[in-house]
Amino acid sequence: EPEVTQTPSHQVTQMGQEVILRCVPISNHLYFYWYRQILGQKVEFLVSFYNNEISEKSEIFDDQFSVERPDGSNFTLKIRSTKLEDSAMYFCARQQGSNYNSPLHFGNGTRLTVT
């Protein structure tokens, strides 16, 4: 079983709508990440989040995207106005240990379908 739980497992939305994807880590960690995998393509880094701040983001992570940890537990990815090309699997990940160099463990993902 993955050590992070993502909800929902599948989200269908219409183009232009806002979506919020959620990640609940089982244990208390400071480093979190979002990755994306478009069908048939490679897993891509979106953003890293440390101590309630974005520490690094990719060129994919434009103004349509935002992340936050609103209640100190859940970690969310918001897409403000979805586009067809946002259809993908979105994975939340956390460090294996407390060291930022330790490898990542991924959740089972949220499949986002934009129609």
Add this chain to the structure above:
Amino acid sequence: QKEVEQDPGPLSVPEGAIVSLNCTYSNSAFQYFMWYRQYSRKGPELLMYTYSSGNKEDGRFTAQVDKSSKYISLFIRDSQPSDSATYLCAMSEINTGTASKLTFGTGTRLQVTL
């Protein structure tokens, strides 16, 4: 040239065979190397993790890194049908803040047949 190249397969082998999966990379700053296994519609599952050249063994799995050739491999001994999945190589630089910004290969789909 892509940063990380991986043959997408599919690779089909009989049960019990030794499987060899490979990735090449172009960025000499990559220092951390990982192998993930991904079943259909699931998240990547960490199999192996290393940051030094040479071999690292864990059960039926051996990860091999050759930094001089920019080439990494994953060997699976005594392959089982349950090993059928997509295998992703991933790597990252050692600098602060980038160690977990992973660059993935496209993945190799493996099918182990009875």
